[in-house]
Amino acid sequence: MTVSWSGSRDHSVAEKLHEKMAEPRFSGRSRLAAFIAVFVALFTSGRATSQVPLLFWSSDGLPPLASTTAGHITTNDQLSAYFTSAFGSASHTVLLFLQDKLSKDDFTVFGGVFGNKQESAFKNLEAALHSSSSSLAVPAMEWTDSSVILTLLQEKLGVSPLLVDADTLSQLSINTSVSNLLLINLPYCTGLHKSCKEVLQNNDEIMGKVLNIMKAKDVPYTAIYTGLQPSRVISETSVPNQSVGRSLLQAPTPTPAPVTPPIIYNQSGPCIMLWAKNLNVSLPGNSSWIDLAADRPSLAGSMCNETDSLLVLTYTSGLVLRFAMSNRRYPVSARHWFTLDTVELQVDGRTASFSGTRGIYSPAEYSFHCQSVSSFQDALLVPGSGQNVSQWRLNFVDFQIQGFGLTNGTNFSYASDCAGFFTAGIWMGLLTSLLMLLIFVYGLHMIMQLNTMDRFDDPKGPSISVPQSE
Numbered sequence: 001m002t003v004s005w006s007g008s009r010d011h012s013v014a015e016k017l018h019e020k021m022a023e024p025r026f027s028g029r030s031r032l033a034a035f036i037a038v039f040v041a042l043f044t045s046g047r048a049t050s051q052v053p054l055l056f057w058s059s060d061g062l063p064p065l066a067s068t069t070a071g072h073i074t075t076n077d078q079l080s081a082y083f084t085s086a087f088g089s090a091s092h093t094v095l096l097f098l099q100d101k102l103s104k105d106d107f108t109v110f111g112g113v114f115g116n117k118q119e120s121a122f123k124n125l126e127a128a129l130h131s132s133s134s135s136l137a138v139p140a141m142e143w144t145d146s147s148v149i150l151t152l153l154q155e156k157l158g159v160s161p162l163l164v165d166a167d168t169l170s171q172l173s174i175n176t177s178v179s180n181l182l183l184i185n186l187p188y189c190t191g192l193h194k195s196c197k198e199v200l201q202n203n204d205e206i207m208g209k210v211l212n213i214m215k216a217k218d219v220p221y222t223a224i225y226t227g228l229q230p231s232r233v234i235s236e237t238s239v240p241n242q243s244v245g246r247s248l249l250q251a252p253t254p255t256p257a258p259v260t261p262p263i264i265y266n267q268s269g270p271c272i273m274l275w276a277k278n279l280n281v282s283l284p285g286n287s288s289w290i291d292l293a294a295d296r297p298s299l300a301g302s303m304c305n306e307t308d309s310l311l312v313l314t315y316t317s318g319l320v321l322r323f324a325m326s327n328r329r330y331p332v333s334a335r336h337w338f339t340l341d342t343v344e345l346q347v348d349g350r351t352a353s354f355s356g357t358r359g360i361y362s363p364a365e366y367s368f369h370c371q372s373v374s375s376f377q378d379a380l381l382v383p384g385s386g387q388n389v390s391q392w393r394l395n396f397v398d399f400q401i402q403g404f405g406l407t408n409g410t411n412f413s414y415a416s417d418c419a420g421f422f423t424a425g426i427w428m429g430l431l432t433s434l435l436m437l438l439i440f441v442y443g444l445h446m447i448m449q450l451n452t453m454d455r456f457d458d459p460k461g462p463s464i465s466v467p468q469s470e
C-alpha cells in the first residue's frame with residue numbers, strides 16, 4: 001500500500017485514520033500521511049485545550065500504542081503505560097528533542113502538507129520517520145506542565161538527562177550497555193530575529209545532524225520530538241475569563257448615603273409619618289435654598305384623630321412647617337381618601353399657605369409618594385386663596401407622607417404615586433392603535449358586505465339583443 005504525498009489529500013481523513021489504526025506498522029510514507037491527516041483532522045475538529053504533539057520513532061521495533069482516534073487526547077497515564085512497555089527491558093538510548101514550544105498547527109502550517117513538499121520545514125524529520133523501522137505519532141498529548149515528559153522518561157529509564165548538542169554528541173562515547181537519556185533543546189520562534197519557518201528549519205537541521213551522528217556511531221536509539229509547552233492555544237481556555245452576556249456599562253451605583261429615618265409622630269402608637277430626601281424652602285428676599293430635611297425638628301403641636309391629622313415641624317432656625325391632612329369618605333368612589341389640605345410655612349410671624357388638594361391625595365389606607373412636590377413648576381402645591389406667596393418657594397424631593405391608617409407600625413403603607421400610569425405617550429399610542437383598529441374593522445365589515453353575483457352571462461346562449469326600433 002503506498003499513499004504518495006501529493007496524493008494524500010485525495011483520501012478522506014477518516015480513511016487515512018482507519019488505515020493508521022488497522023496497521024500500526026506500515027511503510028513510512030503512508031504513516032506520515034496518516035500522521036499529518038490526524039493532525040489536520042484535529043485541526044479541523046476545532047477542539048483544543050492545552051496539548052502538545054509527540055513524535056516517537058526508533059531504529060529498533062516499538063510496541064504499538066493503543067489506537068489514537070482523531071480528537072483523542074492522550075493522557076499522561078496512557079503515555080506512562082506506553083513508555084513502560086517500550087522501555088520495559090534492556091537498555092535504551094533515548095534522544096529527546098525538546099522544543100520550547102510545539103503545536104500540531106506548526107506541522108499544518110510549516111509541514112508542506114498540501115503537496116508542497118519542497119517547502120516543508122521538517123525534511124529531516126520526515127526522512128527519519130520514513131527510514132525508521134517503526135514510529136508513532138501522538139497528535140494531542142495532554143499538557144499540564146512542562147516537566148512532565150522529562151520526569152516520565154527519567155523515571156522509566158532510571159537515568160538523569162544529559163544535555164547535549166550536535167558538537168558535544170560527536171565527541172561523546174555512549175555506553176550502550178546502560179540506558180542513556182540525551183536531551184537536545186531546540187528553540188521556538190520568538191518573533192524577534194527570524195521567521196518561525198527559519199527557526200523550525202534550523203531545528204530540523206540540528207535533528208538531522210544528531211541522527212546522522214547516531215547512525216555513524218552505530219548506536220541503536222529511540223527518538224522523541226515534542227514541545228515543552230503548546231505554541232498555540234486556540235481554545236475555550238483562551239476565551240477571556242469574563243462574564244458572558246449583557247452587562248450595564250455604566251459605573252456601579254455609588255453606595256447610597258445613609259438614609260435618614262422618617263419623621264414619626266406618636267400618639268398612642270405611630271400616627272403620622274413623613275419622609276423626604278430634601279425639604280427645600282426658599283424665603284422671600286433670599287433666593288438661596290434651605291434644606292430642612294437635614295435638621296431634626298420638634299413635633300410639638302401635632303395631633304391626629306380618625307378624620308384629621310396635623311403635623312407641625314418646628315425647626316431650630318425658627319421655621320415652622322405645617323402639614324394638615326384630612327380623611328374623608330367620598331360617596332362617588334365609595335371609599336375614604338386622604339388629602340393633604342394645606343402646607344404652611346411660617347417664619348418670623350409671616351405665614352405662607354399652599355393648598356395640595358389638587359394633586360396630593362391617595363386612598364386612606366395608602367401613603368402618598370411623589371418624586372417632586374413643589375410650588376413653582378408642575379406645581380402640586382398651589383397658593384391658598386387670597387394669598388400672595390410668589391416670593392415663597394417650596395421644593396420637596398422624594399417626598400412621602402402618610403397621616404392615617406399606619407397599621408404597618410413604623411413602615412409606610414403601599415405608596416400611591418403622583419406619577420400616573422397613563423402618561424401622554426401611552427395615551428397617544430393607545431388612541432392611535434384604537435383608531436387603526438376601527439379603520440380595520442370598518443374595512444373588514446365592508447369586504448364582508450360584498451356579494452358574489454347569483455347570475456352570470458351564459459357564453460353559449462343567445463346574446464342579449466336590445467331592440468332599437470322602438
Ligand SMILES: *[C@@H]1O[C@H](CO)[C@@H](O)[C@H](O)[C@H]1NC(C)=O
Nearest residue numbers: 091173174175176177178179
Ligand atoms: C558500560 O557500563 C557498564 C555498567 O556501568 C560497565 O560495566 C562497562 O564497563 C561500561 N563500558 C564502557 C565501555 O565504559
Ligand SMILES: *[C@@H]1O[C@H](CO)[C@@H](O)[C@H](O)[C@H]1NC(C)=O
Nearest residue numbers: 264265266269270299409410
Ligand atoms: C414613635 O414610636 C416609635 C416606635 O413605636 C419610635 O421608634 C419613635 O422614635 C417614636 N417617635 C417619637 C417622636 O417619639
Ligand SMILES: *[C@@H]1O[C@H](CO)[C@@H](O)[C@H](O)[C@H]1NC(C)=O
Nearest residue numbers: 278279280289290291395397
Ligand atoms: C435642595 O437643597 C440641597 C441642599 O441645599 C441641595 O443639595 C439640593 O440640590 C436642593 N434640591 C433642589 C431640587 O433644589
Ligand SMILES: *[C@@H]1O[C@H](CO)[C@@H](O)[C@H](O)[C@H]1NC(C)=O
Nearest residue numbers: 303304305306307308309310
Ligand atoms: C379630629 O380633630 C379635629 C380637629 O381638632 C376635630 O375638628 C374633629 O372633630 C376630630 N374628630 C374626631 C373624630 O375626634
Ligand SMILES: *[C@@H]1O[C@H](CO)[C@@H](O)[C@H](O)[C@H]1NC(C)=O
Nearest residue numbers: 406407408409410411412413
Ligand atoms: C418594616 O420594614 C422592614 C424593612 O423592610 C421590615 O424588616 C419590617 O419587618 C417591617 N415592619 C413591619 C411591621 O412590617
